[in-house]
Amino acid sequence: MRVSRAFSRLLCLDGIWVREVQFFADRVVVRVALRRRRLHCPLCSYSTPYRHNQQPVESVWRHLDLGIWRLELRARLRRLGCPEHGVRVESVPFARHRSGFTRDFEQLVAWLATRTDKTTITRLVRIDWDTVGRIISRVCADELDPERLENLFEIGIDEVSWKRQHNYLTLVADHIRGQIVWGTKGNDSVAANRFFSQIGKSRSHAIEVISLDMGPGYAKSAREHAPQAIIAIDPFHVVALANRALDDVRRAYWNKLRELDDPDAARRFKDARWSLLKAPDRLNDQQSRTLRRLRAAGGEVWRGYTLKEALRAIFKPGLTLEDVTILIDRFISKALRSRLGPFIRLAKTIRRHRDGILHAIRLGINQGRTEALNNKVRLITRRAYGFHSANAALALIMLTCGPITVTPPHQQ
Ligand SMILES: [Zn+2]
Numbered sequence: 001m002r003v004s005r006a007f008s009r010l011l012c013l014d015g016i017w018v019r020e021v022q023f024f025a026d027r028v029v030v031r032v033a034l035r036r037r038r039l040h041c042p043l044c045s046y047s048t049p050y051r052h053n054q055q056p057v058e059s060v061w062r063h064l065d066l067g068i069w070r071l072e073l074r075a076r077l078r079r080l081g082c083p084e085h086g087v088r089v090e091s092v093p094f095a096r097h098r099s100g101f102t103r104d105f106e107q108l109v110a111w112l113a114t115r116t117d118k119t120t121i122t123r124l125v126r127i128d129w130d131t132v133g134r135i136i137s138r139v140c141a142d143e144l145d146p147e148r149l150e151n152l153f154e155i156g157i158d159e160v161s162w163k164r165q166h167n168y169l170t171l172v173a174d175h176i177r178g179q180i181v182w183g184t185k186g187n188d189s190v191a192a193n194r195f196f197s198q199i200g201k202s203r204s205h206a207i208e209v210i211s212l213d214m215g216p217g218y219a220k221s222a223r224e225h226a227p228q229a230i231i232a233i234d235p236f237h238v239v240a241l242a243n244r245a246l247d248d249v250r251r252a253y254w255n256k257l258r259e260l261d262d263p264d265a266a267r268r269f270k271d272a273r274w275s276l277l278k279a280p281d282r283l284n285d286q287q288s289r290t291l292r293r294l295r296a297a298g299g300e301v302w303r304g305y306t307l308k309e310a311l312r313a314i315f316k317p318g319l320t321l322e323d324v325t326i327l328i329d330r331f332i333s334k335a336l337r338s339r340l341g342p343f344i345r346l347a348k349t350i351r352r353h354r355d356g357i358l359h360a361i362r363l364g365i366n367q368g369r370t371e372a373l374n375n376k377v378r379l380i381t382r383r384a385y386g387f388h389s390a391n392a393a394l395a396l397i398m399l400t401c402g403p404i405t406v407t408p409p410h411q412q
Pocket of ligand 1: 041042043046085086
């Protein structure tokens with residue numbers, strides 16, 4: 001078999017001829033030519049037999065590795081004049097517009113990105129993390145089905161921080177399918193407005209339930225664009241707020257101890273934070289010991305802890321709407337009398353959103369359902385921390401928690 005034919009089989013790419021194969025110190029370079037005569041616009045379906053000029057455009061793509069060799073494709077492309085997009089370099093069937101990688105290579109990177117960590121991918125594939133980000137953004141834009149935004153009846157709008165220093169994304173979940181279906185930069189009403197304007201008025205008006213956190217931004221946007229929808233407050237957010245209140249109490253207490261110059265305090269409360277915030281059945285031995293010590297010490301930290309746990313218990317599965325109503329009211333009055341500033345504020349917030357919280361219980365937007373998706377999103381977002389663009393972080397979330405199934409290239 002001739003080398004060019006052998007490589008033609010190896011590359012497994014449609015629509016090309018292999019012209020030449022060259023070995024260099026660190027890579028194999030395969031020169032290819034397009035089989036098709038017509039020139040295709042990279043941005044639309046326009047094609048033409050005429051080229052814009054005779055000058056070729058030397059182009060390079062990286063393809064899947066060949067053993068330990070990097071594999072590079074090179075081709076001389078032509079320019080065409082599209083009536084809509086002007087003079088452009090023709091598209092190729094094996095790579096996305098403006099990408100220096102073949103579709104197969106990008107597919108592999110996208111598949112790895114949904115499954116493994118940054119170090120593994122960048123070492124194995126030999127590209128940096130921001131390049132991974134650009135690749136998954138392209139794959140995501142290509143694979144997202146616009147129909148995912150049809151038939152949205154129960155949605156959740158939520159924010160997630162994808163990087164330190166207050167970089168937020170707004171995500172829209174379809175509660176029925178249990179997927180993230182939309183996302184954008186930012187975490188205010190403007191971000192939510194973008195969602196409603198993209199799906200349009202008639203689809204906005206078909207939404208029956210919107211679950212939210214207790215902040216004012218998303219609620220304002222939801223009331224304006226989907227006034228018919230019931231606003232439900234996700235119990236997940238209520239519990240998260242209680243955790244934050246407890247952390248405030250703990251920190252204040254900690255500072256007080258430090259002012260008293262208690263040398264043992266640091267040691268005794270070493271892992272107090274996690275002992276307090278984690279569910280009691282998930283504590284390790286050391287944390288359980290710390291928790292017992294906190295209980296023996298009593299005081300405000302322990303009072304805060306019992307309040308937080310009482311609130312968490314309200315949203316456990318199996319309680320009726322009547323039970324939850326009674327328990328929430330009991331919690332509010334208890335927290336208001338707690339003499340703990342953060343819990344008094346929490347009680348007032350919960351009282352203000354009482355109806356929304358009860359709607360969530362009545363409609364079965366229980367913690368289990370939203371929490372699973374929430375946890376998945378947060379886990380993935382931690383992996384996105386190294387990205388420099390919000391788009392890349394969003395693409396990783398959509399590929400992992402959205403309506404896209406990424407498969408390795410040989411399964412395509
Ligand atoms: Zn065009």
